[in-house]
Amino acid sequence: MTVPGYDEDLTLATRLADAADALTTARFRALDLAVSAKPDRTPVTDADTAVEDAIRAILAAERPDDAVLGEERGGSADARGRAWVLDPIDGTKNFLRGVPVWATLIALVEDGTPVVGMISAPLLGRRWWAASGGGAHLRDAAGERALSVSGVAALSDAYLSTTDLNTWSEYHSRERYLALAEACWETRAFGDFWQHCLVAEGALDVAAECIVNPWDVAAAQVIVTEAGGRFTDLSGAPTYKGGSALSTNGLVHDEALALLRR
Incomplete structure (x- = not known):
């Protein structure tokens, strides 16, 4: 996972994903899961807010000068500087229904361009990540490998x-x-x-x-x-x-x- 210029950011993104996975897997199919609706009528659970709060706490300690934009707590990612963009549970409707296809999404945006991406889907046993100049990677039950898109031309x-x-x-x-x-x-x-x-x-x-x-x-x-x-x-x-x-x-x-x- 070595990428010149983004080693420390990728390491931090991994820690953030680990913290998120611990919370989401513990709350998946929980009988006491609290659910409410946002103004756009999309659901939000206590797991969504707990994950975002946990990630924000780590970022506040590790990257206090970076901005944060999250689905549940708001914020901003300006065209200049560094910002972490967070979706604590992407696929909340699946999470609510007991469908194991959901993930925590973490991105570092630099001057308006995403430069680090981390997507962790613990119930699928899969984690994807990438950083500018370092390629994209996947870790699953078969191990870790570099990713490449298809060659389908039509x-x-x-x-x-x-x-x-x-x-x-x-x-x-x-x-x-x-x-x-x-x-x-x-x-x-x-x-x-x-x-x-x-x-x-x-x-x-x-x-x-x-x-x-x-x-x-x-x-x-x-x-x-x-x-x-x-x-x-x-x-x-x-x-x-x-x-x-x-x-x-x-x-x-x-x-x-x-x-x-x-």
Whole structure:
């Protein structure tokens, strides 16, 4: 996990993920899990807030000069300087229903660009990470390995995923997404963080989301790009703050964007 310039940040991100995993695994399927709703009607659990508070406490001690932006406690990640962008539990609906597909997402953003990404999914037994210039990596039951996107060069051979088909009607265009789906070989809905990680692994070729928050995809952006892929919003801008996300192996990116544009 040695990356010149980011060794200490990756080590810290690993500690943050370890602390998060200890809390989330202890609260998963807990009978006394407290659940409330945010103004946008999305659920939040006591595990979400406990994880973010624990990570913030470590960052306050280890990186007191860095800004923090988190899903539950707010904050900011300005265009200049360093900021940690946190999603304590990405996939809270899965967490609530007892589905083991959820993760803690941790990103370090420097001058507006994600430079370190850490995604830890303890119930899947998988952890992905990357840092600028150091490649993307995965640790699972088979060990640790470097990641590389697929070599699929045509959408007709591509494997596509999204999070929720219904969101395309509300936030973008159901017809545009279905046009992309029809152009691809196969479609699934792995959803949330996992689909972007699968793009980085080369298992998927395209992952598209019409509505995201910065904390949903900041870590994924650096992991996908360091694996050799391409990450943009649906306008084609290479940003985690565009409100939407498209990650691909790079080879089919422009064709996918053209189909998704309204």
